[in-house]
Amino acid sequence: MMETAAQEFTILVTNDDGIFAPGIRNLVEAIKDLGRVVVVAPDKPQSGMGHAITIGFPLRLNKVPQWMDGVEAWSCSGTPVDCVKLAVDKILHRKPDICLSGINHGANHSINVIYSGTMSAALEASIESIPSVGFSLLDYSVEADFSGAKIFARRIVEQLIRHKELDRHLCLNVNIPAVDASLIQGIKVCRQAYAKYEEEFHERNDPHGRKYYWLTGEFLNFDEGDDTDVWALKNNFVSVVPVQFDLTHYALKKTLESTIQW
């Protein structure tokens, strides 16, 4: 009688820059010997998509042949969060052992976590009790040097494999400074800095004289703490912020209960 083989350790990889971005390729290169790697990523850039899901349109999945030796890869017409949902239901037919997202081209520290498709994919996995990590390099360039990021991404994934039972909803927001690996001071567990963007839309006129607006913004950090991700990155540490999907503001809940007679 045949015994059922133990399930292979399965790593789902996604991102928000799209399946043909260098960042996701570098991430897979860094960790591909640690298990069976399945890539399910958007077929086009999806930066800034936050936790968007596709409700009003159906989704497509297409196998991407020869994406990388020994790696099964699929492109998806939806958002990063759609990719995670579809991968579990229609490709893996089970939950992967871990979900990795990135490596994003550009920072996702502090308030960026809210807008980031990279981090929303990771957070979606954690809702499903799949431990997850989103990786971002502080370099927007398509020609960014991922060599330092690869070393630290691998180190973090190895640590999580070693400490499997930390938290069933574990989700880490990892940002890596854009400096040579030799200059990185180490890994620092942080809280999310309080920062925001000061918007300034650029107003233009189309050839028909009608106005349109481009979103731009200046990043403003209001948080002087030395326990934040912004501080860590400024000081050449890799920042690791554990994130959660319970948005309840418990302190404010108490205040509301004691202050207002509804």
Added chain:
Amino acid sequence: MMETAAQEFTILVTNDDGIFAPGIRNLVEAIKDLGRVVVVAPDKPQSGMGHAITIGFPLRLNKVPQWMDGVEAWSCSGTPVDCVKLAVDKILHRKPDICLSGINHGANHSINVIYSGTMSAALEASIESIPSVGFSLLDYSVEADFSGAKIFARRIVEQLIRHKELDRHLCLNVNIPAVDASLIQGIKVCRQAYAKYEEEFHERNDPHGRKYYWLTGEFLNFDEGDDTDVWALKNNFVSVVPVQFDLTHYALKKTLESTIQW
């Protein structure tokens, strides 16, 4: 010499169902005598858009004449979060005194807060230190009866105007049961229930024989607490969950610091 007139109390209203949805009209009817109301809402449905912002395309803003007597209304080609950003920068040219989002057609309790364009618009306002409330009625129908929701939406806004200085990032996720107003038991401040969707994509074939997938899912509540929004709504209370944009999981941060030698 002329003195600068005190600025009128200004209420920014948005939603994710689009500017022509009945929900937003009902919300404005409920509160329009409380200040100067400016509506800036998506020009088409944007449900499930989460905290998405528009980066790769420019945005359009169009004034909507005669939307409602005495109310300035604009449609925007972007997401709910884009609407808030554009309204502050290009329409109001200052921060409104409060931002209201909704009334959403359908529930945004528990995990829905993460996917909800309605709540992401409110959360975006709170990042900008604009007190905000997202309202949702537990009825998806376009013909939903908003009469109970209107009473409670107004009551909550009045309370916030009375308690202006509670928290500069105040953001409330308000859900209203789909029952007659006379059956509503009151308002309950709650925490977000731990619940999720069990996805099941419907697979179909297009006329050319290629597969596509529709997102569907069954809502599963894993949280038996009587202090959650799900409990409150089941018991015919209006649920009020204060939400925050600091996603740091502080308990897990401590665990990570003490468990792992990075």
